[in-house]
Amino acid sequence: MLRLNTTDTGFAEAFDILVGARRESDAGVAADVSRILADVKAGGDAVLRELTQKFDRFDLDSNGWQISAAQCAAAYAALEPDLRDALDLAAQRITSYHQAQLPENRDYRDDQGVRLGAKWNGVDAAGLYVPGGRAAYPSSVLMNAIPAKVAGVGRLVMVTPTPDGEVNQTVLAAAHIAGVDEIWRVGGAQAVAALAYGTEKIAPVDVITGPGNAWVAEAKRQLYGVVGIDMVAGPSEIVVVADGQNDPEWTAADLLSQAEHDLTSQSILFTDDAAFADAVTKSVDVQIAALSTGKVAGASWRDHGAVIVTDSLESAMPLVNLLAAEHVELATDMNRAEALFAAIRHAGSVFLGRHTPEAIGDYVAGPNHVLPTGRRARFASGLSVLDFMKRTSFIALDEDSVRKIGPAAARLADAEGLPAHAASVRKRLK
């Protein structure tokens, strides 16, 4: 864990290194992935079957290609009641937040009598990648599937590897709640290729979202343009901005909630109170020792954690913007949190006040937990209904309005050396 004070000599250099540190590895999988994509495009289901046998030790032809809606409904029915209630509450709150996100169509006539507008439609079909094993999170199923459904996507297809046949029942229950239409037992780059190109069994989709390992991420990157994808995902991070009035145990737990995700996760604390910083780091160590995820959390905190003491929380805000973190907590009284938030330009999601731990946003608050990582909040947004929709603009002129704005269009076409453009307008001006 790195400890800095803005008054240190060399702070600027040390902070630059922190901002620039590259925690993601591309794992050199590009060539592998590009071969798998070509193989699936050419060989379809036979290649899917072969690769699934090889990587997941699962024979699709003998044991079934799909998980049925009935299996998902059964998994839902078999949930412990409190877990079922929690998933239902999460689904309901995520649905309501994303419904409020639906964009409005536009249709207006301007002062030249030109009618202009834009109409939004959901895509026809979306694919959702769900990792197998430990990384299969039911919350991610809800966070990816619900915005697609709210956007009006007609066909929502899930792909997930089932190594040795193993299936995560809570993931199936989440798929049931979210209304996933098809589930295919395939994973890896081959599953992404099947969704993008289609195979004999699996019809192609228009947009692919969802988390995955390096192969899955690279497959999505290579298929960008063939289909729509969500933002490239990197290691995640949290920045906690806290004054000395917080309970150090709470702040330490918040830092660890990010650190326990992955060895490459990053947790950073900004505070204007050095004694509070000491208390938090002490509590982090105590809590790590008691966590079942302590090994991962401890390594992440050791290698990527940072505690930065600043003159004031306000003066930390430009540094927070440079980090453009996935999650930013502003743990102060609400009025001050509001004022700090007004200074934030780059962040995936912000958690205001002392009573809003980031983990609330992972599960039940309502906003999406798929957020830009690795400084991408400079230019990218969290997943939303817009990722599953597209806009068609429209223009309507009549005999009068084409005479008003047509001559300028023809003149510009002349200047660009495009005579057929000019002619298509001028013929209508006669």
Place this chain on the structure above:
Amino acid sequence: MLRLNTTDTGFAEAFDILVGARRESDAGVAADVSRILADVKAGGDAVLRELTQKFDRFDLDSNGWQISAAQCAAAYAALEPDLRDALDLAAQRITSYHQAQLPENRDYRDDQGVRLGAKWNGVDAAGLYVPGGRAAYPSSVLMNAIPAKVAGVGRLVMVTPTPDGEVNQTVLAAAHIAGVDEIWRVGGAQAVAALAYGTEKIAPVDVITGPGNAWVAEAKRQLYGVVGIDMVAGPSEIVVVADGQNDPEWTAADLLSQAEHDLTSQSILFTDDAAFADAVTKSVDVQIAALSTGKVAGASWRDHGAVIVTDSLESAMPLVNLLAAEHVELATDMNRAEALFAAIRHAGSVFLGRHTPEAIGDYVAGPNHVLPTGRRARFASGLSVLDFMKRTSFIALDEDSVRKIGPAAARLADAEGLPAHAASVRKRLK
């Protein structure tokens, strides 16, 4: 030119081939581009200078790296008055359409007392690629730069190659109107790399848009995730849906306005009137002979053009959706055009009625002319202010509301095996 009738035997197969035809070539430039990106990342300005000397025969150090604001202002002042007026009208109409596109922030409290919302910000800096030579279109400068400025982008950087020192004065005038902040005389994949990574002279940007050749397009694709980019661009196309009441000359000119762009452009006519189809194709041939761009237009029409006669215009709509074209004209009376438009799910931009040639949308109507091509309207939208903005979601709980929704979050964290997530919530419930 392909002529089909929906009643032909084998129509379905022929139409499938038309939809599936791949007009874009990747030109095998991926390896070249990836080396150039790595070289610029490592070598900065020295590499830019070397490559610019090699490809553009232009010495940046001797002749200047930048084009100044004064040069742009002078280019604007020197324009022929009618061209200046046309550019001004276009800029004003594009600005007004894109201002109406600005998204609204959200901030509300739900029935559990949880405050939720989303705040939009423009990116700090955007880069705009402008091709050199024949493909330098002032209209593209306006269409890319104005949405960025309307989005609130602080620093708008243009890069453009100036082979042998040649500069397009109308492009400079457009940059002046649009308020471009910096112009660098570099092009190709090396210019895209400089924008993404930054060099000693050129500060990095957050989003890169603008058209370019295969090297530029591949550079943007490879840098997706390092920066934001606009959609991958392919060969463009127009679909004209016209009844027999149109002037065949107008319809022919509209088809040619697409065909004259490029050898890989595609123009397709749907009509329910075979005699009208004959008249249009006759007029296409007559007009091609008289066009200075006739060679390109003729080859595009010959290789990729199509005329499809359908039972009714209404029955053409499912076929039009399969094509998911960049531009769709609905050349009928306005009432019928409205009804046809209601059936369109996939299109970049739609032009309603007989008096709305597509070229109006290229220049002065207001909506963006950067639109999804190559069937990407299935999942992608035209360029908008949203491409230069990003959304930060936010969540604020108090002591009461965290007690209401916190337990469900902790229960889900338990189910996902993330104890620090659960602890960060439960510590606040005590």
